[in-house]
Amino acid sequence: MAEAGAPDSDLPERIAREHLRLAQRQIGRMPLSNVLTDVFLCWLVFRLGFSVPALLWFAALFAVQVGRWRHVLRTQKLPISDPQAALHWLSAYLLLIGVLRAVMLPLLFTHPVQVEHFMLTTVYLGLIAGTGASVGGQMRSFFAYVALVGGGLATVWALQGSADGLWIGALIIGLITVLAGGLRDQSRGLQQLVKLALDNEHLAASLRVARDDAEAASLSKTRFFAAASHDLRQPLHALSINATTLELLASRQADPLIKELSNSINRALSQSNGLLDSLLEISKLDAQAVKPNLQTVDLADLLSGVREEFAALAAHKGLQMRLVLPTPPPLATSDPLLLRRILTNLVGNAVKFTTTGGVTLSARYLDPHLTPADAVPQLLIAVIDSGRGIAVDQQVRVFEEFYQIENTARDRNLGLGLGLAIVQRTASLLGAPLRLTSTAGSGTVVELQLPVSAAAARLQDSPLAADAVQADMLPGLRVLVVDDELEIQLSMQALLTQLGCDVRCADGQAQALLLVEAGFQAQVLLIDHRLRNERGSDVIAALQARLGPVPAVLVTGDTEPALLHAARAAGHRVVHKPVQGQVLARLLQELASEGAPPA
Numbered sequence: 001m002a003e004a005g006a007p008d009s010d011l012p013e014r015i016a017r018e019h020l021r022l023a024q025r026q027i028g029r030m031p032l033s034n035v036l037t038d039v040f041l042c043w044l045v046f047r048l049g050f051s052v053p054a055l056l057w058f059a060a061l062f063a064v065q066v067g068r069w070r071h072v073l074r075t076q077k078l079p080i081s082d083p084q085a086a087l088h089w090l091s092a093y094l095l096l097i098g099v100l101r102a103v104m105l106p107l108l109f110t111h112p113v114q115v116e117h118f119m120l121t122t123v124y125l126g127l128i129a130g131t132g133a134s135v136g137g138q139m140r141s142f143f144a145y146v147a148l149v150g151g152g153l154a155t156v157w158a159l160q161g162s163a164d165g166l167w168i169g170a171l172i173i174g175l176i177t178v179l180a181g182g183l184r185d186q187s188r189g190l191q192q193l194v195k196l197a198l199d200n201e202h203l204a205a206s207l208r209v210a211r212d213d214a215e216a217a218s219l220s221k222t223r224f225f226a227a228a229s230h231d232l233r234q235p236l237h238a239l240s241i242n243a244t245t246l247e248l249l250a251s252r253q254a255d256p257l258i259k260e261l262s263n264s265i266n267r268a269l270s271q272s273n274g275l276l277d278s279l280l281e282i283s284k285l286d287a288q289a290v291k292p293n294l295q296t297v298d299l300a301d302l303l304s305g306v307r308e309e310f311a312a313l314a315a316h317k318g319l320q321m322r323l324v325l326p327t328p329p330p331l332a333t334s335d336p337l338l339l340r341r342i343l344t345n346l347v348g349n350a351v352k353f354t355t356t357g358g359v360t361l362s363a364r365y366l367d368p369h370l371t372p373a374d375a376v377p378q379l380l381i382a383v384i385d386s387g388r389g390i391a392v393d394q395q396v397r398v399f400e401e402f403y404q405i406e407n408t409a410r411d412r413n414l415g416l417g418l419g420l421a422i423v424q425r426t427a428s429l430l431g432a433p434l435r436l437t438s439t440a441g442s443g444t445v446v447e448l449q450l451p452v453s454a455a456a457a458r459l460q461d462s463p464l465a466a467d468a469v470q471a472d473m474l475p476g477l478r479v480l481v482v483d484d485e486l487e488i489q490l491s492m493q494a495l496l497t498q499l500g501c502d503v504r505c506a507d508g509q510a511q512a513l514l515l516v517e518a519g520f521q522a523q524v525l526l527i528d529h530r531l532r533n534e535r536g537s538d539v540i541a542a543l544q545a546r547l548g549p550v551p552a553v554l555v556t557g558d559t560e561p562a563l564l565h566a567a568r569a570a571g572h573r574v575v576h577k578p579v580q581g582q583v584l585a586r587l588l589q590e591l592a593s594e595g596a597p598p599a
Contacts, residue, residue: 244581
């Protein structure tokens with residue numbers, strides 16, 4: 001990482017460039033005023049009787065002024081590789097102008113002092129003062145010019161031998177001293193400003209490096225989780241499929257022991273999935289692998305479902321679980337799955353950390369006088385508890401990953417500390433402002449703001465409703481499964497057979513193509529993304545080239561955005577491991593109802 005201090009090798013050049021920039025700006029503004037000043041001085045010399053010297057003197061001054069001005073224009077238009085050399089040229093022009101202005105003084109003061117001498121002195125003093133601005137803080141150039149013009153002017157006045165001449169000479173020297181002090185301070189201030197600017201640039205560069213390192217580390221973490229999620233989910237994926245198969249077998253045999261065993265496996269699997277999903281959800285959100293599906297959401301149904309989910313736990317703890325809804329019944333625009341995930345996290349936390357009183361889940365219109373018929377009304381969903389509250393200094397930190405106020409021992413039974421981090425990211429994804437207010441010992445209120453849906457009627461069917469899986473619900477549906485793990489193949493074979501499907505399994509593209517050539521006309525392709533030396537999307541393309549536009553489901557544990565975007569752009573369905581058997585069954589049922597190719 002670069003040091004904040006500016007290297008000595010950079011500073012002189014930067015100061016020289018700044019001096020040059022200031023000099024260019026000042027000289028560029030002065031060409032007309034310089035010419036008019038020289039015309040006025042030439043007229044004064046004329047009045048003193050030196051007509052020919054006046055014309056020659058003006059011509060020389062005009063030529064030098066034009067040369068300096070053209071040099072400034074040239075340096076402004078072209079990139080300057082050596083600012084010191086450009087400054088030296090400007091100094092040389094200024095020195096030549098000083099010589100020309102000083103050379104006339106002895107000649108002019110051979111005449112007795114007249115009003116023209118006082119006028120010339122006034123103009124020369126103005127020129128000296130203006131030179132301090134045009135040299136851009138260069139002390140040597142200023143002193144050289146002032147020594148010629150100011151020193152010459154003070155000398156010729158002092159040589160007049162009168163008290164007035166001596167006083168005027170002394171005042172000229174005093175004025176030059178004051179101007180020199182001001183210019184010196186200006187030059188030092190300029191150097192300090194340049195050094196400070198250079199220090200800031202190096203500091204900003206250091207901060208950019210640190211930021212890039214942090215972003216690279218975060219991206220590396222996200223890629224690691226996205227890649228590792230496939231391997232982490234594989235055993236859970238197989239277990240989930242087998243658990244659903246066991247449930248179907250239990251329903252066929254009416255064996256309560258097998259059914260209880262199936263339920264126990266499902267409960268354990270649900271807990272494992274919850275922990276894994278919480279860990280990987282951050283990765284998916286950071287990888288932008290989650291895309292909200294905005295639609296009209298019946299908040300009455302959704303909030304009632306969330307309340308029912310926690311009602312038993314709240315009752316067990318002696319808490320009241322209240323639901324408060326406005327009139328008319330609220331319809332919001334949001335993603336129902338993501339919104340439910342936010343609310344279950346918030347209500348779960350509220351129930352967990354509340355020991356007396358209760359938890360209220362409410363929805364209300366932001367303006368009580370607004371209804372869905374009004375233009376862009378807003379809804380406010382609130383989760384209110386009477387728990388222990390959160391101290392002010394902890395209220396921001398609770399949204400950090402892995403941060404838990406009262407779990408320093410990292411007891412995993414108390415969770416991973418990812419719930420509120422997921423809530424905040426998901427709310428941001430939905431564009432829903434999130435606000436937490438709490439006082440230690442007085443409970444907590446978390447509010448989420450959503451736009452009211454433009455729909456005119458309530459939804460008749462909740463998008464979250466899920467039909468139970470039944471045996472033989474997919475009679476005769478031909479499914480080709482491609483997965484390179486035998487355990488997954490066996491699990492899929494068992495489940496799909498129980499659902500009534502005609503199933504064939506392959507471990508890769510070559511074997512799948514052999515099944516097709518042998519006459520198996522699949523109606524749905526169920527392909528794993530990460531195969532040995534193959535990609536699932538390539539296998540789908542090869543099979544669809546033989547079978548036609550057969551619906552395809554890409555099964556993956558990865559959350560890499562490029563993969564998901566490419567799969568969806570190709571028209572494939574994407575499901576993430578571990579896939580629940582019920583979800584897979586409903587997806588296959590949906591594909592079959594959309595018109596899978598006939599036999």
